[in-house]
Amino acid sequence: xxxxxxxxxxxTLSEEAFLTINCTYTATxxxxxxxxxxxxxxxxxxxxxxxxxxxxxSNKGFEATYRKETTSFHLEKGSVQVSDSAVYFCALSxxxxxxxxxTGTRLxxxx
Amino acid sequence: DSGVTQTPxxxxxxxxxxxxxxxxxxxxxxxxxxxQQSLDQxxxxxxxxxxxxxxxxxxxxxxxxxxxxxxLHSELNLSSLELGDSALYFCASARTASTDxxxxxxxxxxxxx
Numbered sequence: 666x667x668x669x670x671x672x673x674x675x676x677t678l679s680e681e682a683f684l685t686i687n688c689t690y691t692a693t694x695x696x697x698x699x700x701x702x703x704x705x706x707x708x709x710x711x712x713x714x715x716x717x718x719x720x721x722x723s724n725k726g727f728e729a730t731y732r733k734e735t736t737s738f739h740l741e742k743g744s745v746q747v748s749d750s751a752v753y754f755c756a757l758s759x760x761x762x763x764x765x766x767x768t769g770t771r772l773x774x775x776x
Numbered sequence: 777d778s779g780v781t782q783t784p785x786x787x788x789x790x791x792x793x794x795x796x797x798x799x800x801x802x803x804x805x806x807x808x809x810x811x812q813q814s815l816d817q818x819x820x821x822x823x824x825x826x827x828x829x830x831x832x833x834x835x836x837x838x839x840x841x842x843x844x845x846x847x848l849h850s851e852l853n854l855s856s857l858e859l860g861d862s863a864l865y866f867c868a869s870a871r872t873a874s875t876d877x878x879x880x881x882x883x884x885x886x887x888x889x
Contacts, residue, residue, distance in 0.1 A: 697876045708778065708866060709880040716876070754819065758876045763809065763832055764868075766819040 667692045671755050671767030678774050684742040686770045688729075688755035691736065696759035698722075698731055698738040703752045703769070712740075712753070745774045779803065780869050780881035788887045794855040797884045801848055801869030807831070808850040809870070809878060810842055814863040825850055826873040854886070862888045 672687040690696065697716045701709040713722030718733035727742045738755060755767040779802035789795055801808050810822040812835075821834035825844035836842075839857075844850045854861060864885050868878040 699877075701880070708780075708782075708882040709868075710778065711877065711879065714877060758878075763821040763824060763834060764811075764819075764878060765821075768818050 667696070667757060667759055667765045669755050669757055669765050669767040671753075671770050674752075674769070674771040676770060676772050678745055678772070680747055680774055680776055681744045682774075684740070684745045684749075684772070686740040686753055686755075686772070688738045688740065688767060689736050690738065690755075690757050692757055692759045692765075694759050696757040698729070699756040699758065699764070700727070700729055700738070700740050701754045701756060701766075703754065705751070709754065745772070747774045747776050750774045778879040778881065780867060780879050782865075782867050782881035782884050784884060785882065786885050786887070788889065789857060790889055791857055791859060793857050793888075794853065795857065795886065797852040797854070797865050797867075797886075799850045799852070799867030799869075799881055801850070801867075802879055805869035805871050805879070806848065807870040807873050808844055808848070809868040810836075810850070810852050811866040811868065812863050813866060813883070814860075817863075819866075822852070824873075831873055857888045859888050862886055 699714045700712040713724040715722040715731035721730045752769045756764045781800045807826045822836040824832040842852045864883045867881045
């Protein structure tokens, strides 16, 4: 069945460091791919998405490129801030349009 | 603010009890999804409704049920509660049954004692 694999956390970085959170997927067909962010005590917020191969989603300095050949959708940010501390979820949507989520990666950014 | 509202924010109850969680989708959205977030299972899809009809089912227990009303709000009913049902329950909405972007509510934290 469809699945999403995310790198284990937590990830701890200093402010202004480069961020990569790896995400790979398995799916039949052509899924849409998403990154959601969950701040402490809050619900999930859509961060970015891509709907077809080679699409790049971007928002608030975060980017991810839909790579069909490597079945990946890695999240990157050039310079993280303390306010980026949160849990990041990679997800795919295919067929029935329910989401399949990864396990989440906790990011902690230190000042 | 996603525009999706959920009530209550917190719920504490005892084993064996029954509770109802409520969700109001974004204005204009016809599709509602329910998810459970727990430490051991992560985020799991439970059930989807579209315009009042059940559309898709995931890992939803028989003790759980849901419905979507004519005004499009949805309720998730959890009965014969067990300790393991303690979790965050999220509702998400989307414009149609096939729109792929879902918008999540803030969640209801259920604690079963």
